[in-house]
Amino acid sequence: MIRQLVTRDSVAVTGSIIGLASLPLGWLTLKSSRLAAGTSLSLWQVVGWDGTMVMLGLWLIALTLSLTKKTKWQAISLGISANVILIITLALAGFESSRMLEAEETFARVSPSAGIWVTLIASYILVFAARQGLQEAPAWRHLVSWTGLAAIGIMLAIGWLDSLSLVQEFSGREARFQQELVRHISLFAGSVTVGTLIGVPLGIWAVRSRRAEKPIFYLANITQTIPSLALFGLVIAPLSALSFAFPFLREIGIRGVGPAPAFIALVIYSLLPIVRNTFVGLRQLDPAVIDAGLGMGMSRAQVFRRIEAPLAAPLVLEGVRTASVQSVGLTTVAALIGAGGLGWFVFQGLGQAATDLILLGAIPIIGLALVVDTVMRTLVRLSTPKGLGGGEP
Amino acid sequence: MIRLEHVTKIYGDTLAVDDLSLEVNEGEVCVLIGPSGCGKTSTLRMVNRLIEPTSGRILVNGKDIRQVRPERLRQSIGYAIQSVGLFPHLTVGANIATVPELLHWEKSRIARRVEELLELVGLDPKEYAQKYPSQLSGGEAQRIGVARALAADPPILLMDEPFGAVDPLTRERLQAQFSSIQQELKKTVILVTHDLDEAIRLADRIAVMSAGKLVQYDTPEAILSRPASKFVHDFVGADRALKRLSRISIQGFVHPSPSIGVNATLSEAMAALQSHRSAWVVDHQGQLLGWVDQTTLSAAASVREAIVAQDVTEISLSSSATLREALSRMLGQGFKSIPVVDENRRLIGEVTLSDVEAATAEAEA
Ligand SMILES: Nc1ncnc2c1ncn2[C@@H]1O[C@H](COP(=O)(O)OP(=O)(O)OP(=O)(O)O)[C@@H](O)[C@H]1O
Ligand SMILES: [Mg+2]
Numbered sequence: 001m002i003r004q005l006v007t008r009d010s011v012a013v014t015g016s017i018i019g020l021a022s023l024p025l026g027w028l029t030l031k032s033s034r035l036a037a038g039t040s041l042s043l044w045q046v047v048g049w050d051g052t053m054v055m056l057g058l059w060l061i062a063l064t065l066s067l068t069k070k071t072k073w074q075a076i077s078l079g080i081s082a083n084v085i086l087i088i089t090l091a092l093a094g095f096e097s098s099r100m101l102e103a104e105e106t107f108a109r110v111s112p113s114a115g116i117w118v119t120l121i122a123s124y125i126l127v128f129a130a131r132q133g134l135q136e137a138p139a140w141r142h143l144v145s146w147t148g149l150a151a152i153g154i155m156l157a158i159g160w161l162d163s164l165s166l167v168q169e170f171s172g173r174e175a176r177f178q179q180e181l182v183r184h185i186s187l188f189a190g191s192v193t194v195g196t197l198i199g200v201p202l203g204i205w206a207v208r209s210r211r212a213e214k215p216i217f218y219l220a221n222i223t224q225t226i227p228s229l230a231l232f233g234l235v236i237a238p239l240s241a242l243s244f245a246f247p248f249l250r251e252i253g254i255r256g257v258g259p260a261p262a263f264i265a266l267v268i269y270s271l272l273p274i275v276r277n278t279f280v281g282l283r284q285l286d287p288a289v290i291d292a293g294l295g296m297g298m299s300r301a302q303v304f305r306r307i308e309a310p311l312a313a314p315l316v317l318e319g320v321r322t323a324s325v326q327s328v329g330l331t332t333v334a335a336l337i338g339a340g341g342l343g344w345f346v347f348q349g350l351g352q353a354a355t356d357l358i359l360l361g362a363i364p365i366i367g368l369a370l371v372v373d374t375v376m377r378t379l380v381r382l383s384t385p386k387g388l389g390g391g392e393p
Numbered sequence: 394m395i396r397l398e399h400v401t402k403i404y405g406d407t408l409a410v411d412d413l414s415l416e417v418n419e420g421e422v423c424v425l426i427g428p429s430g431c432g433k434t435s436t437l438r439m440v441n442r443l444i445e446p447t448s449g450r451i452l453v454n455g456k457d458i459r460q461v462r463p464e465r466l467r468q469s470i471g472y473a474i475q476s477v478g479l480f481p482h483l484t485v486g487a488n489i490a491t492v493p494e495l496l497h498w499e500k501s502r503i504a505r506r507v508e509e510l511l512e513l514v515g516l517d518p519k520e521y522a523q524k525y526p527s528q529l530s531g532g533e534a535q536r537i538g539v540a541r542a543l544a545a546d547p548p549i550l551l552m553d554e555p556f557g558a559v560d561p562l563t564r565e566r567l568q569a570q571f572s573s574i575q576q577e578l579k580k581t582v583i584l585v586t587h588d589l590d591e592a593i594r595l596a597d598r599i600a601v602m603s604a605g606k607l608v609q610y611d612t613p614e615a616i617l618s619r620p621a622s623k624f625v626h627d628f629v630g631a632d633r634a635l636k637r638l639s640r641i642s643i644q645g646f647v648h649p650s651p652s653i654g655v656n657a658t659l660s661e662a663m664a665a666l667q668s669h670r671s672a673w674v675v676d677h678q679g680q681l682l683g684w685v686d687q688t689t690l691s692a693a694a695s696v697r698e699a700i701v702a703q704d705v706t707e708i709s710l711s712s713s714a715t716l717r718e719a720l721s722r723m724l725g726q727g728f729k730s731i732p733v734v735d736e737n738r739r740l741i742g743e744v745t746l747s748d749v750e751a752a753t754a755e756a757e758a
Contacts (some may be wrong), residue, residue: 027716126703138496222713267700286478286481288478290474292474292480292541295441295467295472295474296467296491297463297469297495298491298495302495307482311482386482386528387481387482387484387526388481388527
């Protein structure tokens with residue numbers, strides 16, 4: 001019977017155990033200045049024993065729920081407790097950090113340490129587990145997924161978290177942050193758009209022509225094996241040569257370093273998933289279906305538009321999704337060759353050993369990747385024709 | 394209507410179709426048959442220009458098809474391919490509507506046509522029009538494939554093993570359905586199969602192919618009784634006499650049979666059995682109930698009690714049956730004669746074993 005109970009939901013159980021394990025970790029770090037080494041304070045040093053008991057109690061509730069039989073209400077309760085944990089943790093962090101700063105000097109900083117980060121991760125593992133149980137109840141699924149994030153947004157907006165050093169790093173650099181965020185988005189979105197415009201025709205060409213197939217995939221595969229920084233480097237040399245040869249290029253912003261080479265490298269990277277998926281999407285089509293189309297009197301173009309395109313679309317978009325998520329990450333590296341983007345914060349932070357600055361870049365990058373992934377998955381789902389079992393039982 | 398003149402098709406170094414000449418008249422069903430790889434599909438696909446002949450020419454309605462734009466040509470020729478090839482992302486209705494849409498028919502006309510065709514192939518339009526191909530059984534999919542080929546009412550149909558992928562029972566049903574549709578629509582049809590029974594059943598003329606060549610082109614009867622070569626002889630097989638019977642309708646062989654009303658008295662019944670060993674029993678509407686013989690009658694108190702009642706549908710035939718079916722029933726039931734009934738199960742007459750023997754002898758001659 002115990003065994004029956006225990007194997008209920010391994011994801012949720014893992015999340016709860018990670019959550020419990022976060023309790024003894026350091027919670028907040030107090031530093032005398034931005035770059036100074038800090039002292040780590042544990043949960044009970046920050047919120048006292050009663051606060052600690054509340055957190056412990058919440059995690060035990062989550063663990064119990066993880067071990068109970070999976071039902072809709074179990075999933076909802078699990079999701080709600082995860083969100084409660086998340087909100088309480090951040091609320092406490094915000095409140096306690098400003099309390100601590102009041103007693104300190106102007107340059108002092110308080111930043112979240114491992115305990116808080118682990119708690120956030122653990123609660124999102126629970127959210128994920130709860131989502132699985134709520135496939136049939138979209139309203140609850142959305143509530144469970146987004147409440148925590150909404151609460152974070154509200155706390156940020158009303159300044160509740162202002163005393164956390166991460167937020168302080170942000171407020172000092174708001175304009176810069178906005179600029180780099182926009183830069184990041186335009187670099188990845190632009191490169192994937194261009195990659196799609198080149199990759200889809202290349203994929204179609206590879207399907208249509210035996211002769212083209214080999215070289216196209218040879219090149220596309222090679223690009224993926226080059227480490228990203230090396231590819232950025234490889235693009236720099238010819239581009240600087242070009243810009244020296246043709247000064248007008250420099251005037252419109254194309255130089256050996258900067259956004260131009262990064263953009264080119266990102267386009268090259270996005271090609272393989274798009275070309276490959278376009279190729280597979282078209283190649284996997286039942287030849288009989290195309291034969292039927294032609295036999296029925298459709299022109300080649302009509303066969304493409306009415307049959308091949310709709311049937312291959314989900315796979316092509318799946319390739320664009322892979323390329324997009326990959327590109328969000330790779331754009332980070334682009335900062336190294338002066339292209340800017342959120343990677344700028346990461347590498348600045350690394351250079352200064354300023355963890356908060358690193359996080360100021362890294363967290364939005366992760367968020368961006370998740371958003372892009374979700375949006376693209378939705379597009380893939382919407383583009384899947386009904387008859388192909390997309391959504392059909 | 395369709396005329397192939399010295400048509401040859403060579404792929405690389407494979408000679409797929411070798412100097413083939415063939416003419417199919419309007420309203421006729423020509424069945425292409427032969428071993429796998431003998432060039433049947435290649436021949437068919439040259440007629441709608443899905444592939445081009447290496448040499449020779451093809452005329453449709455007296456016009457060289459090279460002078461017609463392939464799309465135009467194909468829209469006027471229904472094509473049902475071997476693997477059905479329904480568009481998986483479109484509903485059954487949209488699949489059937491393909492050619493009418495290419496021809497820019499009006500929406501309401503297309504909708505009416507889809508409904509009509511679904512009914513024609515025996516599927517309920519309300520239930521099936523909105524289904525997707527993945528929700529169909531193999532037999533249903535093949536019927537939709539045929540309906541799609543018929544959609545714009547093309548005068549010519551090319552069918553590549555249209556009933557290939559279904560169980561024998563369903564195939565027989567689809568064949569019967571095809572025959573009755575064809576009787577009504579009178580299309581010019583080229584149908585590919587490698588099932589000889591199917592060819593015999595459906596064809597006005599059979600074209601037997603071997604290694605790209607046309608080895609015999611004649612009516613099923615002639616092919617069965619006078620194979621032109623050892624190849625055709627072996628191909629039609631040793632049981633061709635039996636196969637020939639399936640081309641002959643029982644209609645010419647039905648004669649009146651002794652029958653007794655179920656309410657007749659025992660002595661009336663005995664009198665009727667003077668000249669026969671057994672007699673069919675019918676009710677007051679003439680519907681077949683079973684049969685009686687002298688032994689059962691002498692042991693019973695009334696005619697009704699004496700009836701050897703079997704499943705009537707198993708012992709009787711409809712008048713559209715063939716001699717082969719009659720023979721098969723006789724052997725199955727151990728009868729020397731088989732009753733023939735109309736659609737209301739009323740007794741029309743009977744067919745006897747000696748009729749079958751006579752028909753065999755006649756065809757042999
Ligand atoms: N596209 C092609 N390229 C090369 N050879 C081909 C091609 N299509 C058919 N063939 C060859 O031509 C010959 C005739 O093929 P075809 O498809 O017409 O035969 P079939 O009579 O329809 O056979 P089956 O009964 O198996 O369908 C075969 O030897 C086949 O391998
Ligand atoms: Mg074939």
